[in-house]
Amino acid sequence: MTSVLVLIESDQGSMAPASHEALTFAREFAASAGLAVNAIVFGPESGMAAEAGTYGAATVHVADHPQLDDFGPEAWGETLAQAITQTAPAVVVACGTDRGNEVMAQAAARLDLPFVANCTEVDPGAGEMTRSQWGGSLLERVTLDASTKLLSVAPHAFEASPAAAPGAGMMMPFAPTLDDSLARTKITDRVVLSSGVTLSTAPVVIGGGRGVGSAEAYAPLEELAALLGGRVGCSRAVTNNGWRPHSDQVGQTGTRIAPELYIACGISGAIQHWVGAKASKNILAINTDNEANMVTKAGHAVIGDLHTLIPAITAEVKKRKGL
Amino acid sequence: MRILTLIKRVPAPGARINVTDDEQSVNTANLGFTMSPHEECAVEGAVQLIEQHGGESTVLTLGPAEAEEQLRYAASIGINQAVLMDNGGEDWDPQRTAKAIGDAIEQLEAEDGPFDLILFGNESADSGGFQVGVRVAHRLGRPMVNGIKGIEVSDDTVTARREVDAGVEVYELPRPAILGVKEGLNLPRYPTMKGRLASKKVEIGAVAAVADAGGQAKVRLLRPVETVSETVVLGTDENAAPAVVDLLEELGVL
Numbered sequence: 392m393t394s395v396l397v398l399i400e401s402d403q404g405s406m407a408p409a410s411h412e413a414l415t416f417a418r419e420f421a422a423s424a425g426l427a428v429n430a431i432v433f434g435p436e437s438g439m440a441a442e443a444g445t446y447g448a449a450t451v452h453v454a455d456h457p458q459l460d461d462f463g464p465e466a467w468g469e470t471l472a473q474a475i476t477q478t479a480p481a482v483v484v485a486c487g488t489d490r491g492n493e494v495m496a497q498a499a500a501r502l503d504l505p506f507v508a509n510c511t512e513v514d515p516g517a518g519e520m521t522r523s524q525w526g527g528s529l530l531e532r533v534t535l536d537a538s539t540k541l542l543s544v545a546p547h548a549f550e551a552s553p554a555a556a557p558g559a560g561m562m563m564p565f566a567p568t569l570d571d572s573l574a575r576t577k578i579t580d581r582v583v584l585s586s587g588v589t590l591s592t593a594p595v596v597i598g599g600g601r602g603v604g605s606a607e608a609y610a611p612l613e614e615l616a617a618l619l620g621g622r623v624g625c626s627r628a629v630t631n632n633g634w635r636p637h638s639d640q641v642g643q644t645g646t647r648i649a650p651e652l653y654i655a656c657g658i659s660g661a662i663q664h665w666v667g668a669k670a671s672k673n674i675l676a677i678n679t680d681n682e683a684n685m686v687t688k689a690g691h692a693v694i695g696d697l698h699t700l701i702p703a704i705t706a707e708v709k710k711r712k713g714l
Numbered sequence: 715m716r717i718l719t720l721i722k723r724v725p726a727p728g729a730r731i732n733v734t735d736d737e738q739s740v741n742t743a744n745l746g747f748t749m750s751p752h753e754e755c756a757v758e759g760a761v762q763l764i765e766q767h768g769g770e771s772t773v774l775t776l777g778p779a780e781a782e783e784q785l786r787y788a789a790s791i792g793i794n795q796a797v798l799m800d801n802g803g804e805d806w807d808p809q810r811t812a813k814a815i816g817d818a819i820e821q822l823e824a825e826d827g828p829f830d831l832i833l834f835g836n837e838s839a840d841s842g843g844f845q846v847g848v849r850v851a852h853r854l855g856r857p858m859v860n861g862i863k864g865i866e867v868s869d870d871t872v873t874a875r876r877e878v879d880a881g882v883e884v885y886e887l888p889r890p891a892i893l894g895v896k897e898g899l900n901l902p903r904y905p906t907m908k909g910r911l912a913s914k915k916v917e918i919g920a921v922a923a924v925a926d927a928g929g930q931a932k933v934r935l936l937r938p939v940e941t942v943s944e945t946v947v948l949g950t951d952e953n954a955a956p957a958v959v960d961l962l963e964e965l966g967v968l
Contacts, residue, residue: 465858489861493844493860495845496860499849500849504929505928507930508844521936529740529936530938531932531934533931536929575857576857576885578885579886581882585881586880595967619968630898631901637863637898643727644751645897651966652961687945688943689945690945690946691946691961692947692948693947693949694949694950695951700951700952700955700958704959707959708959708968712968
């Protein structure tokens with residue numbers, strides 16, 4: 392039985408949540424196409440095979456090699472290419488994260504196969520697929536002429552859910568042949584900058600736009616974010632002004648967020664910001680302009696000045712928390 | 715040191731993107747053009763590295779003749795040489811694009827010597843294929859890392875920093891190397907009047923754009939379905955604070 396092979400993205404032995412989306416997509420696609428779901432994990436096995444099983448993977452290829460004990464795009468891409476050659480899957484799926492797209496591109500280059508990044512819809516049989524352009528504000532339908540179809544699924548396009556009938560998650564050792572030279576792109580060092588919640592994992596993100604007015608004026612947003620266990624984000628105009636670091640930027644060229652609640656303060660909602668925020672489960676827009684894009688697209692809005700409203704919300708939160 | 719930066723002419727991001735009647739391309743009637751934001755930072759990065767280490771920088775694009783505008787913009791902020799691969803503005807698939815660019819780099823290197831560093835944008839702002847740089851690197855047999863927001867160059871190596879969720883990953887690549895860079899690498903400068911004038915005199919070199927189509931074919935472009943949500947207005951000004959906090963409680967985020 393031919394298969395769908397899922398690239399499991401991991402960091403130091405932990406599976407990336409994005410891979411749950413790839414596995415969920417692969418399971419549903421495989422069911423409609425009559426294919427088996429298999430997966431490949433990298434590095435020493437650390438429970439990821441069983442985890443992939445809960446999302447429906449039948450066989451999990453455990454690729455182990457000294458070069459795979461930390462991330463390196465060339466070693467991972469070459470390993471994936473060898474696994475594809477040996478197991479001849481019909482379709483290979485990753486989640487369209489930085490690493491997912493990079494490793495798929497490396498494998499595609501090595502096999503000289505096409506690779507379709509950030510799919511939002513795939514026909515059973517993979518005859519046609521729809522992919523994101525412009526960070527998701529435009530879609531492209533494509534066909535693929537390829538023996539094995541390589542694709543990534545757009546982040547947040549498919550909601551992750553464990554399988555009703557879990558897969559066996561049976562481990563199969565896979566020993567790639569890796570030239571020593573491939574170690575040239577392996578991670579050599581890491582700098583940990585934040586512990587705790589990050590922009591992409593925070594349950595609440597408070598975004599500030601041009602309307603905040605200055606770098607200093609973010610202090611009330613920071614205070615409220617801290618009270619709610621959230622993080623402060625910002626728009627592209629803000630990083631271009633030098634008010635916040637680029638790592639805080641939400642949007643097409645920044646971070647894609649998907650919090651329970653996004654509070655967008657003084658953000659007009661240009662399309663390149665919207666595509667980074669639209670996966671939020673709920674959006675509250677705070678803006679003086681009741682016709683701003685962010686206001687009309689949000690589920691909830693307050694029409695008013697963030698400079699007086701944010702401190703008032705903070706005071707009300709403290710009151711209810713008894714602080 | 716010699717640095718090559720690859721850029722792509724794209725409609726300016728920010729505006730609503732509409733599709734032509736034949737659903738084959740973006741309707742650019744009311745749009746301005748720019749290079750992809752990641753690539754603006756790549757160009758600025760190349761200029762800064764040459765300022766620090768000396769040498770020469772080149773910018774190369776595959777696109778329509780009008781992409782001369784983006785090549786001259788790069789020259790106006792300090793890039794020394796510009797090369798256009800005119801493909802008539804056709805929308806080429808990633809394999810075809812990478813093949814043509816790989817051929818062009820081999821030709822440029824045969825004429826003027828190897829590039830120590832080649833910079834791509836992490837992905838183009840429009841088609842967003844996330845792969846052309848990686849394919850070119852594999853073809854040239856060079857190390858490549860994507861998603862880079864910090865670059866330092868020494869005699870033998872290039873140190874590249876990649877921002878991840880909770881910190882930074884560091885990579886040490888032997889030269890010559892290829893990097894895919896992201897916005898945030900730097901804050902690109904604006905061209906000076908002197909730079910603008912000088913860029914008008916830069917001779918635009920030409921390399922033929924020839925490659926067979928790859929395995930991905932476009933059927934059509936379409937706009938995503940927009941879910942229209944009715945916005946519930948919780949109030950105006952600070953009087954709305956209790957209603958906002960009610961919402962926080964309701965969503966379980968208080």
